[in-house]
Amino acid sequence: MLNEKNSGEMMYKFIQKLFPICRSITGNGTRKTLEIISKEISIQTFEIPTNTQVFDWTIPNEWNIKDAYIKNQKGIKIIDFKNSNLHVLNYSTPIQKNLTLEELKPHIFTDPDHPDVTPYRTSYYHENWGFCMPHNDFLNLKDEMYEVQIDSTLKKGSLSYGEFFVKGKSSEEIIFSCYICHPSMCNDSLSGVALATQLAKYIQNLKNQTNYSYRFLFIPETIGSIAWLSINKNNLKKIKHGLVLTCVGDSGNITYKKTRKNDTEIDNTVIDVLNNSSKKHKIVDFFPTGSDERQFCSPGINLEVGCFTRSIFGEFPEYHTSADNLDFIKPEFLNDSFEMLKKIIEKLESNHGKSTIKNNIKPKKFSKSTDQVYLNLSPHCEPQLGKRMIYHKTGGKISEEVQIKEKALVWLLSYSDGYHSIKDISRLSEINLEILKNAANILEEKKLLKLI
Numbered sequence: 001m002l003n004e005k006n007s008g009e010m011m012y013k014f015i016q017k018l019f020p021i022c023r024s025i026t027g028n029g030t031r032k033t034l035e036i037i038s039k040e041i042s043i044q045t046f047e048i049p050t051n052t053q054v055f056d057w058t059i060p061n062e063w064n065i066k067d068a069y070i071k072n073q074k075g076i077k078i079i080d081f082k083n084s085n086l087h088v089l090n091y092s093t094p095i096q097k098n099l100t101l102e103e104l105k106p107h108i109f110t111d112p113d114h115p116d117v118t119p120y121r122t123s124y125y126h127e128n129w130g131f132c133m134p135h136n137d138f139l140n141l142k143d144e145m146y147e148v149q150i151d152s153t154l155k156k157g158s159l160s161y162g163e164f165f166v167k168g169k170s171s172e173e174i175i176f177s178c179y180i181c182h183p184s185m186c187n188d189s190l191s192g193v194a195l196a197t198q199l200a201k202y203i204q205n206l207k208n209q210t211n212y213s214y215r216f217l218f219i220p221e222t223i224g225s226i227a228w229l230s231i232n233k234n235n236l237k238k239i240k241h242g243l244v245l246t247c248v249g250d251s252g253n254i255t256y257k258k259t260r261k262n263d264t265e266i267d268n269t270v271i272d273v274l275n276n277s278s279k280k281h282k283i284v285d286f287f288p289t290g291s292d293e294r295q296f297c298s299p300g301i302n303l304e305v306g307c308f309t310r311s312i313f314g315e316f317p318e319y320h321t322s323a324d325n326l327d328f329i330k331p332e333f334l335n336d337s338f339e340m341l342k343k344i345i346e347k348l349e350s351n352h353g354k355s356t357i358k359n360n361i362k363p364k365k366f367s368k369s370t371d372q373v374y375l376n377l378s379p380h381c382e383p384q385l386g387k388r389m390i391y392h393k394t395g396g397k398i399s400e401e402v403q404i405k406e407k408a409l410v411w412l413l414s415y416s417d418g419y420h421s422i423k424d425i426s427r428l429s430e431i432n433l434e435i436l437k438n439a440a441n442i443l444e445e446k447k448l449l450k451l452i
């Protein structure tokens, strides 16, 4: 049996093991991560070949990297991948070149708002190369020649993911999903992986005596959940409840992000457990940015999957930077998250077969003259906006103006299910109606929305 007091320590040690690996949405770092998880629980691993179509997306080329650096004129490495894998723009194409500072600058990514840390940046679907560094170091770069080297490969291969399944008394399933694609960051990504692994061990120890069957997904974020949902689209009916686990090791209070349906058994269960815990917590309504709940709750999939975090993604300054490190998370907070999840499971188990909640989104009548209602024409997961040139190219952080425009696109896609008018979407998202109307025009032009 698991020694409960040590669960936090075990998860922390597990994160320590995974932390140094350079992960991405594909490649050997992800495989190594799955291999380490498989030493704890016997996961089944899968490989989806490059160019496989998964709903609106295509599995990209596989990325691997051995080394990367920038040397100054004296031959001294001023940026070294071996010190931190965050120094490389994730998915960088290979390069070996001597460049002036002016030529180098467009390939350097910094975060002026947090000038002492290295930001995490990605470029999965737009070929580019680059380095990330603290903004203050960037300001100190001398006007001289630099030798740039990225020893990476981007070629046909596959996307890897893992699954762990524990059969219960019924075939009805609860899924826990976490993502294995972030390089060296702890709270975002790895804390969820450690918690899912620990929960999997806990469920396994219940020796098939649970009412539900349990499925744990270890997938790369976004493309991984889209791929998993596409491959398993005929088995989704079995999934009754689910939670995405991420950012569960920091000192912040627990936050629960509700499902898109907004009033489901998993929502009520988590909220009840949190309310009874006497601990401070936060409940937030669903919003269509964030992690893989975006895909699980997309209108064509519409599963009852919420998101369990402590400090929610994007709302802590360490998010997507080198400061999300082993000092930022603590065993006691990991353990607290684990204990809360056990209570949630216990309650779901005891309510099995008793829930009276049926369908939550009621058809609504709209006044055609005043209310525009759109229908998402690509409702199975998010459509890939990047390939239609209506989404930013570099992942990690974007300007506020772009953020609002893109937010309008994803809100429209998520809620254009025939039950929400553009005014409803404006009210829910707090996005100005005019911005939404402009975004709706763009989506109509791209044949992703139609007025009904």
Ligand code: ZN
Binding pocket: 182, 188, 189, 320
């Ligand atoms: Zn992230």
